[in-house]
Every structure is written in structure tokens, then in C-alpha cells.
Amino acid sequence: MDRITSVKNPTVQRLRSLKDRKGRVETGLFLVEGVVMIEEAKKCGLVMREMLSEEPKDGAIWVTREVMQAVCDTKSPQGVCAAFEMPDRSRAPLGDRLVALDGVQDPGNVGTILRTADAAGLTGALLGDGCADAYSPKVMRSAMGSGFRLPFIAVSPLSETLRTLKEAGYAIYVSSLQGEDFYSRRRPENGKFVLVIGSEAHGVSEEVASTATDLVKLPMRGGAESLNAAVAAGIMMYEIMRETAE
Amino acid sequence: MDRITSVKNPTVQRLRSLKDRKGRVETGLFLVEGVVMIEEAKKCGLVMREMLSEEPKDGAIWVTREVMQAVCDTKSPQGVCAAFEMPDRSRAPLGDRLVALDGVQDPGNVGTILRTADAAGLTGALLGDGCADAYSPKVMRSAMGSGFRLPFIAVSPLSETLRTLKEAGYAIYVSSLQGEDFYSRRRPENGKFVLVIGSEAHGVSEEVASTATDLVKLPMRGGAESLNAAVAAGIMMYEIMRETAE
Numbered sequence: 001m002d003r004i005t006s007v008k009n010p011t012v013q014r015l016r017s018l019k020d021r022k023g024r025v026e027t028g029l030f031l032v033e034g035v036v037m038i039e040e041a042k043k044c045g046l047v048m049r050e051m052l053s054e055e056p057k058d059g060a061i062w063v064t065r066e067v068m069q070a071v072c073d074t075k076s077p078q079g080v081c082a083a084f085e086m087p088d089r090s091r092a093p094l095g096d097r098l099v100a101l102d103g104v105q106d107p108g109n110v111g112t113i114l115r116t117a118d119a120a121g122l123t124g125a126l127l128g129d130g131c132a133d134a135y136s137p138k139v140m141r142s143a144m145g146s147g148f149r150l151p152f153i154a155v156s157p158l159s160e161t162l163r164t165l166k167e168a169g170y171a172i173y174v175s176s177l178q179g180e181d182f183y184s185r186r187r188p189e190n191g192k193f194v195l196v197i198g199s200e201a202h203g204v205s206e207e208v209a210s211t212a213t214d215l216v217k218l219p220m221r222g223g224a225e226s227l228n229a230a231v232a233a234g235i236m237m238y239e240i241m242r243e244t245a246e
Numbered sequence: 247m248d249r250i251t252s253v254k255n256p257t258v259q260r261l262r263s264l265k266d267r268k269g270r271v272e273t274g275l276f277l278v279e280g281v282v283m284i285e286e287a288k289k290c291g292l293v294m295r296e297m298l299s300e301e302p303k304d305g306a307i308w309v310t311r312e313v314m315q316a317v318c319d320t321k322s323p324q325g326v327c328a329a330f331e332m333p334d335r336s337r338a339p340l341g342d343r344l345v346a347l348d349g350v351q352d353p354g355n356v357g358t359i360l361r362t363a364d365a366a367g368l369t370g371a372l373l374g375d376g377c378a379d380a381y382s383p384k385v386m387r388s389a390m391g392s393g394f395r396l397p398f399i400a401v402s403p404l405s406e407t408l409r410t411l412k413e414a415g416y417a418i419y420v421s422s423l424q425g426e427d428f429y430s431r432r433r434p435e436n437g438k439f440v441l442v443i444g445s446e447a448h449g450v451s452e453e454v455a456s457t458a459t460d461l462v463k464l465p466m467r468g469g470a471e472s473l474n475a476a477v478a479a480g481i482m483m484y485e486i487m488r489e490t491a492e
Binding site: 044108112115116117118119120121122142144145146149150183218219220221222223224225226227228230231232234235238239241242245 | 290391
């Protein structure tokens with residue numbers, strides 16, 4: 001097989017388009033960089049469509065370093081990347097222990113929250129309007145493989161989904177600077193909950209806050225007024241799961 | 247007073263040097279950007295030496311946008327910045343509830359951990375070799391003012407300081423992938439502890455691990471193998487303080 005040297009090659013062009021949400025929506029694909037992450041994605045049952053490699057390799061399209069750099073999001077690509085199908089999770093069950101993000105814009109925060117939710121033992125995530133796209137390269141990098149494992153769906157508007165879940169018996173814990181002490185919140189009898197995290201700059205929207213069974217806030221014992229969104233989410237998810245395990 | 251238009255001006259040159267550790271060590275100063283952070287630093291008792299402003303302003307050196315951009319670390323500076331003295335904390339008490347960082351390189355993680363430690367109610371931080379410099383602009387930005395409030399010192403080697411603290415009766419909780427369940431660790435009778443967080447890529451050094459009274463690890467209930475360093479630190483700091491408050 002010939003080596004592709006031009007970034008204008010149609011396959012290369014298509015894979016380059018996966019950097020943007022538009023390209024991902026049009027193709028139904030997203031990009032995974034590096035051998036470790038590609039293996040992890042396969043292990044999680046995701047379907048690989050095309051692989052690029054800087055070295056000749058079975059089943060991979062052989063490309064130059066220049067082409068690899070044009071396709072990848074990182075400054076120093078790892079020599080191999082692949083396009084995977086975005087799974088259709090719209091009908092898959094997300095489970096009883098959920099985290100929901102309301103306008104969390106920073107891709108690092110979104111990825112880190114998916115990673116922590118997976119580690120804590122949550123069963124799924126809801127991404128509302130204004131969140132960084134979970135299939136963007138930066139989110140997937142921060143999620144460290146948890147983006148392949150933890151089921152998540154984008155919902156719009158988030159408040160409607162939360163209202164439906166509340167009617168189904170879920171506790172809706174909404175993180176808010178106006179909230180009551182997180183550690184004193186009511187416990188759901190059935191173990192079903194959604195923990196809602198707001199945007200870094202503005203917190204949760206009024207619409208979303210109105211769906212809460214409990215508005216919650218972690219205690220600030222020192223002089224800090226707030227926490228990083230991913231850290232706050234991590235503390236609360238681990239605390240809820242610690243209590244459940246008791 | 248005249249407006250400074252040249253980035254070659256000696257004062258401007260000196261303030262520009264504060265971007266690097268070398269410049270900060272030579273001058274004993276560090277840079278704070280934006281009105282809110284400058285007010286916060288003053289409120290915390292830090293001593294301001296020079297202020298630059300894009301608008302003519304009492305007590306400030308009037309500069310052009312170009313000069314401001316040359317001095318500041320951010321892409322879109324907020325129109326005012328100031329050099330503050332780095333306080334001498336070598337003899338100040340750090341208190342009984344400490345977090346220690348062993349080679350945490352990412353400035354965002356170091357700053358976020360200082361911010362969370364302040365919020366959780368810890369009393370101080372130890373920064374070992376290989377950590378991002380706490381006075382770097384990126385760390386200070388992530389710390390959101392907690393870098394002014396929470397006492398911290400750089401120590402080398404960290405293991406020696408930890409050994410001294412252990413002899414003084416502190417529990418030394420060292421976060422490690424080889425650790426036991428964090429929630430089952432022994433509780434210190436006197437409430438004194440140091441929580442030690444290792445580097446993102448390699449965890450804690452053997453030297454540091456050997457000082458532990460307890461090697462600890464948060465449970466991984468899903469498929470994730472590890473947590474982001476700042477998130478793990480946050481979960482553990484809040485859990486220790488929750489227990490203490492009970």
C-alpha cells in the first residue's frame with residue numbers, strides 16, 4: 001500500500017474534520033489518538049473504522065508525520081490514531097447514579113468529571129446545553145478512557161430531563177453557591193440520584209436549579225469562595241458513593 | 247507622569263522577568279494580574295511594590311497595551327497588574343493539617359490543590375522538588391486567591407521534612423496506587439496529618455513513600471485506573487476534614 005503524503009487526500013481531509021463538532025456530526029465518527037487509547041476503545045466495544053500510522057502496519061493507512069500532525073489535536077502525536085463510530089446511546093440505559101453537567105465549558109473539566117464518575121462508580125452522565133462536546137479530542141484526553149466506558153448522552157434542555165427523572169423518584173442534587181450544607185442533604189430511599197454541576201463562571205441556570213430536590217454546597221472552611229467544578233464534582237460523587245457503600 | 251511605551255524600559259524589563267522562577271528569585275517579587283486579585287493580595291497582607299495600569303491611575307505606572315501584554319502571562323491582560331513581595335514563610339507556622347506535593351508538575355493542579363486545601367480548612371502546604379513553582383502566574387491563577395492565604399513553603403528533600411513531622415506525631419498519609427483503602431486508614435489521635443500527593447505521571451517517589459504511616463488509595467469502583475491528582479487530593483482533604491468536624 002502506498003504512503004499518503006498529502007494533507008489534501010480525501011481520507012485525510014475527512015479525518016481532519018473530526019477536530020470540529022460539525023465534522024463529527026456529519027460523519028458519525030470521532031478521533032482517538034495513541035495505541036493505549038485505541039486498545040482501550042476497542043476493549044470497550046467501540047467500532048473502529050479507519051486507522052492511520054506513521055509506520056507501515058497491517059490494517060492501517062500509512063501516512064507521513066506531516067499528515068499525522070494535520071489530523072491529530074496534540075502537538076506531538078503518538079504515531080497512530082483512529083476514527084471510531086460514536087455509539088448511539090440514546091436508547092441505552094444510563095442507570096440510577098448519574099452526574100449532569102449544565103454548561104460546563106472547559107473540556108478538561110468535562111473529561112475529568114467523566115473520569116471521576118467512572119472511578120466513583122456512577123452509572124452515567126447527562127450533558128446539557130453549553131457543555132464542551134464530550135467527543136472533542138481534549139475531553140477524551142482528560143477522560144483517560146472513561147469517555148469510552150461511562151455511558152453519556154447530550155440532552156436539551158437539561159431541565160426537562162431532570163424533571164422527568166425527579167418524577168421517576170430520583171433525588172436531584174443541584175450544586176449551587178446558594179445551597180445548603182451538602183453533608184446534611186436528604187438521602188434518597190431508592191438510591192437513585194442525579195448530581196448536577198453548573199458552569200465554571202455562572203453556576204447552574206435558574207431553569208435547572210428549579211428542578212432540584214436539594215440545592216447543595218460544600219462547606220468553605222477557609223477563605224476560598226468556591227471550588228474548581230471538577231474537584232467539587234469529585235468530592236460530592238465520592239461522598240455519595242461512600243455513604244451508599246456503608 | 248509620563249506613559250511608558252517601550253518594553254525595553256528597565257522597570258518593564260524587571261517586571262517581565264517575573265514570568266520566570268529566576269526573575270522571581272532574583273527580585274523577591276511575583277506578579278499579580280487584575281484588580282480583583284490585587285485587592286485580594288493586599289487584603290491578605292501581602293506587600294505591593296509596583297503597579298502598572300493601562301489607564302492613568304494614582305500610585306500606578308501608566309503603560310501602553312503593548313507593555314501590559316509584554317509583562318502579563320495571560321493573552322488578554324485585564325488592564326492592571328502589580329508586583330508583590332514573596333512573603334518569607336520559612337519561620338511561619340504551617341499548622342497541623344497539611345498537604346504535601348511530591349513532583350506535581352502541572353501548574354493547574356498545584357494551584358487547584360492550594361485552592362481546595364484552603365476551602366477544606368487545611369492549614370498549610372509543603373511543595374517538594376519537581377513541583378510547579380507556586381509563585382508562577384499559572385499556579386496563582388488556578389489558586390484563585392488561595393495562593394495568598396494558605397501558607398506554603400518549598401522543601402527539599404520533602405522526605406526529610408515528612409520524617410521530622412512523623413517524629414512529631416503527624417500521620418503521614420501517602421497517596422499511592424499500591425495503597426490500602428483510604429477510608430480504612432488509621433486516624434491520628436491528635437488530629438495532626440500530612441496528606442501527600444504524587445506526580446501525575448509517576449506518583450510519589452520511593453523515598454517519600456518510605457515515610458508513610460499509611461499508604462492510601464481511593465477505591466476505583468468503575469473501570470478507571472486512577473484519578474486526576476487535584477481531584478484525588480480534593481476528595482481526600484474534604485473526607486479527612488468531614489471526619490474531623492464530626
